[in-house]
Amino acid sequence: ELKVEQNPLFLSMQEGKNYTIYCNYSTTSDRLYWYRQDPGKSLESLFVLLSNGAVKQEGRLMASLDTKARLSTLHITAAVHDLSATYFCAVDGGSQGNLIFGKGTKLSVKP
Amino acid sequence: DSGVTQTPKHLITATGQRVTLRCSPRSGDLSVYWYQQSLDQGLQFLIQYYNGEERAKGNILERFSAQQFPDLHSELNLSSLELGDSALYFCASSARGLATYNEQFFGPGTRLTVL
Numbered sequence: 001e002l003k004v005e006q007n008p009l010f011l012s013m014q015e016g017k018n019y020t021i022y023c024n025y026s027t028t029s030d031r032l033y034w035y036r037q038d039p040g041k042s043l044e045s046l047f048v049l050l051s052n053g054a055v056k057q058e059g060r061l062m063a064s065l066d067t068k069a070r071l072s073t074l075h076i077t078a079a080v081h082d083l084s085a086t087y088f089c090a091v092d093g094g095s096q097g098n099l100i101f102g103k104g105t106k107l108s109v110k111p
Numbered sequence: 112d113s114g115v116t117q118t119p120k121h122l123i124t125a126t127g128q129r130v131t132l133r134c135s136p137r138s139g140d141l142s143v144y145w146y147q148q149s150l151d152q153g154l155q156f157l158i159q160y161y162n163g164e165e166r167a168k169g170n171i172l173e174r175f176s177a178q179q180f181p182d183l184h185s186e187l188n189l190s191s192l193e194l195g196d197s198a199l200y201f202c203a204s205s206a207r208g209l210a211t212y213n214e215q216f217f218g219p220g221t222r223l224t225v226l
Binding site for chain 1: 216
């Protein structure tokens, strides 16, 4: 069974600090997706990582992919309150067309 | 705004009833996916349609069904509703079949409450 595991599931940070969210997956997929969800809202696509070693950055967020280790990381630099949300990683569901999502990491950035 | 639309935004109904959720994909996207999000189960894939045909099924109950119409909009039908069906239902679309990767764009969701 294809599994996607994120940790931590809950993260309380102070503004200005750095932290990393980890996403481990059990498939051999070389594509990984990161999404952001605000409470009660939809999922917003953040990053699409398409190959081993891929790194993408947007503002204070940087995502990377190591397909050999089956690991992706989402690094947060100098956190600000606006980054408070739940972050999901997902991988392709193989022959099925769906994405398999992790349980999400609920990030709370406090002043 | 992802370009995916869903109606209604909220739906409150009683156990045993039947409801229909509607989704319009982004312009040009042929694939539509339905997901259920609940606190205990997380994001669960229900079903996928591609250009009018069912492509994949996930953890979809027999009481649930879906279809995709010639104009590519999709409907998810939920019947004999139970309290446990209360959840956020998302529709997503992608250009799968035209692109080499499967970035999916999510609609705003329909919050279903079964009383």
